[in-house]
Amino acid sequence: MSFLNKEICDGDNPDLTEERRTATFDTDRMAQVIYGSEKFAARRRQITKSISRIPALQDTKPLAFMTREEKITEACRELDVLSDHWEQLIYVNDEEEALHLHREVIGMEGHPFALHETMFIPTLVSQASDEQQEKWLGRARKREIIGCYAQTELGHGSNLRKLETTATYSPSTQEFILHTPTITALKWWPGALGKSSNYAIVMADLVIKNKSYGPHPFIVQLRDEKTHQPLPGITVGDIGPKMAFNGADNGFLGFDHFRIPRGNLLMRHNRVEPDGSYLKPPHAKIGYSSMVKVRSRMAMDQGLFMAQALVIAVRYSAVRRQGFLEDKSQEVKVLDYQTQQHRLFPSIARVYAFIFCGLETIQLYEKLILDVNKNGDTSGMADLHSLTSGLKSVVTHFTGQGIEQARMACGGHGYSMASYISEIYGVAVAGCTYEGENMVMLLQCARALVKAVELVEEGHPEKLSPMMAYLTKPSVTVDLTVGPEAYVKIFQLIAKKQAFKATEQLHKFMVAGDSRDVAWNKSAVELTKASRLHTRLYILKTFIRRVESITDISVKAALTDLLNLHLNYELLDVASYALADGIMSSTQMDFIKNQLYSSLEKIRPNAVSLMDSFQFSDLQLRSVLGRRDGHVYQNLFEWAKSSPLNQSEVLPSVTQYLKPMMEKSKL
Ligand SMILES: CCCCCCCC/C=C\CCCCCCCC(=O)SCCNC(=O)CCNC(=O)[C@H](O)C(C)(C)COP(=O)(O)OP(=O)(O)OC[C@H]1O[C@@H](n2cnc3c(N)ncnc32)[C@H](O)[C@@H]1OP(=O)(O)O
Ligand SMILES: Cc1cc2nc3c(=O)[nH]c(=O)nc-3n(C[C@H](O)[C@H](O)[C@H](O)COP(=O)(O)OP(=O)(O)OC[C@H]3O[C@@H](n4cnc5c(N)ncnc54)[C@H](O)[C@@H]3O)c2cc1C
Secondary structure, eight states: OOOOOHHHHTTSOHHHHHHHHHOSSOHHHHHHHHTSSHHHHHHHHHHHHHHHTOGGGSOOSOGGGSOHHHHHHHHHHHHHHHHHHHHHHSOTTOHHHHHHHHHHHTOSSOOTTHHIIIIIHHHHHHHSOHHHHHHHHHHHHTTSSOEEEEOOBSSOSSOGGGOOOEEEEETTTTEEEEEOOSGGGSEEOOTTTTTTOSEEEEEEEEEETTEEEEEEEEEEEOBOTTTOOBOTTEEEEEOOOOSSOTTSOOEEEEESSEEEEGGGBOOSSOEEOTTSOEEOOSSTTGGGHHHHHHHHHHHHHHHHHHHHHHHHHHHHHHHOBOSOSSOTTSOOBGGGSHHHHHHHHHHHHHHHHHHHHHHHHHHHHHHHHHHHHHHOOOTTHHHHHHHHHHHHHHHHHHHHHHHHHHHHHTHHHHHSTTSOHHHHHHHHHGGGTTTSOHHHHHHHHHHHHHHHHHHHHTTOGGGSOGGGGGGGOOOOOOOGGGOHHHHHHHHHHHHHHHHHHHHHHHHHHHHTTOOHHHHHHHTHHHHHHHHHHHHHHHHHHHHHHHHHTOOOHHHHHHHHHHHHHHHHHHHHHTHHHHHHTTSSOHHHHHHHHHHHHHHHHHHGGGHHHHHHTTOOOHHHHOOSTTOTTOOHHHHHHHHHHTSGGGGSSSOHHIIIIIHHHHHHHHO
């Protein structure tokens, strides 16, 4: 079967056109699966088309040749143009459409609204009372004010209970006094805080009558709305250049006894009354909801980062010819090498798997917020917290690995900033750190796992949440040839064994006299391993569920090949556990390897289309190597010529130093 999209292929590199001809499915149909619905996939295309009709949004100077200041200015110029066209481009207040618009036009290097959309507004939605929403949410949505999320401090990011910024209630004036008592209490890292935001959600330790109530969210005006000057009592600025993400002004912030009205404590779930009495929230960690929101998005966002790198690497691999196979008259596309396929295809499978998880966790968060806000029902919080803690850690780790492999798969040109892969890598791996450092979050996930194992050991398996039910499954011998369910069974056994082993180790140290915290630390590596396996099992099951639900036969067939690759690759990757515990034999290992290699061959003809299906525009990709038309070499040459170093033949560094040095050497 062939699905040739004329519009796409006309004038393209013939090697890429050939790849698109061999596809066995329709990329528009695949896009519906990727983006969760026919409607949203179509809206994305429509928005992309509308963007392409606005000349002021087309690419200017390549980002790689811009200074940081130029990048920030350019992002703001684009935001201004977008704001003029906002209502004609997207449905106002549709978060997914807004995200797509920003991703495509401004890209991933950060911008003044990145935290406004992803954390400031969501915190107002989940934490502000109706009255407070009336006051601030409308203004925020209309972009009359720009906000950020200021939580992390110079001295503390992971351990929130030790945040030092205080918000001390003064009943006589009905104000909170925000204060930065030490250098380590300076807020440090919040995105868009340094120069752009005029408001912030500030997480500070609530203190009433000398009693600390822990971190609470406050809305704080930082800058004058007319002059944009910091208000008296506020010290704020940019923390300097970063590994990537340099279009964002991550900032620092200090308070000198800065007063805000009582009504600026976000009070949907807790209250401080005028006399200073405190009303507890229905769940102690409800104030952490914005972090859970971002974590619940991360499987999707990271999947899309990795997808961008893979679109670039796969298209380039179909254009790049090097070396010979059978036919000595023509060099082969590097995509035909088994090693190249092995380098790229398992990551393609992970991209799809991560995105399917993201579609699910985004919905789970939306449901949770509805339950909490409408019915005060917090019962889903613990499960979503442990799930998203594990997921953000596993997904960011593999995304980093996948992008780096994509970079190497592009050979020398992958190392050039023309590929854009280094930027994608730099931005994506920030996710290993932000929203909770990966080890810290794996250990959060482990808390839930250990609790579940303890329930089983105490004879209460009925109390387990559905995600943990596998911990009660008995050991069985599995015939791998029967299909995905057999892989799930083996994975469940591996994950279960590791969860029990890690818990056993924890208990052993406790029995020997260690406190739970010390025993926990002595078992931490084993615990993180259990969390990873538990999370990878969830990813695998989600992938299977999603593929089963697809109705388009050709799309389903292509994704089944990808799923089979995933099952074999993941199981092989954790085979050491299975071998050590006698869960799998070496014959089964050989079977898995052979399945894996034949999956690579099956996927090969669909590789380019599997990545085309993401329907990223060239504007969004920002990559010379990944262009849709595949005209790599001409454009690389043009790109290099536009380097500022090539704007003159002889650089001042030559006249000033190299020439005199060479002259001196002649003497
Ligand atoms: C439209 C525009 C879009 C444009 C997009 C363009 C592209 C942009 C690209 C990229 C955007 C960039 C965006 C960057 C964004 C970054 C933002 C940030 O980084 S904000 C800072 C994050 N900071 C952390 O995540 C700290 C991590 N630490 C913590 O969360 C806590 O300290 C934690 C969870 C590690 C411990 O918290 P404890 O000390 O209060 O609690 P304990 O004592 O350990 O636990 C007590 C119980 O509470 C539960 N718990 C903890 N947190 C919970 C929660 N959230 N929900 C439910 N339970 C929770 C625990 O599981 C535990 O349960 P049991 O006792 O075991 O049953
Ligand atoms: C690009 C970027 C954007 C960010 N944006 C924001 C933002 O908008 N708002 C905001 O408030 N913050 C933001 N942050 C800050 C970010 O959330 C924190 O850096 C992150 O939570 C990690 O905390 P930390 O820096 O204190 O790391 P640390 O906790 O100091 O980590 C250092 C090491 O200690 C280990 N460690 C720490 N605690 C434990 C433990 N209990 N057990 C085992 N190991 C442990 C970690 O695993 C790690 O290896 C951003 C950070 C980055 C990089």
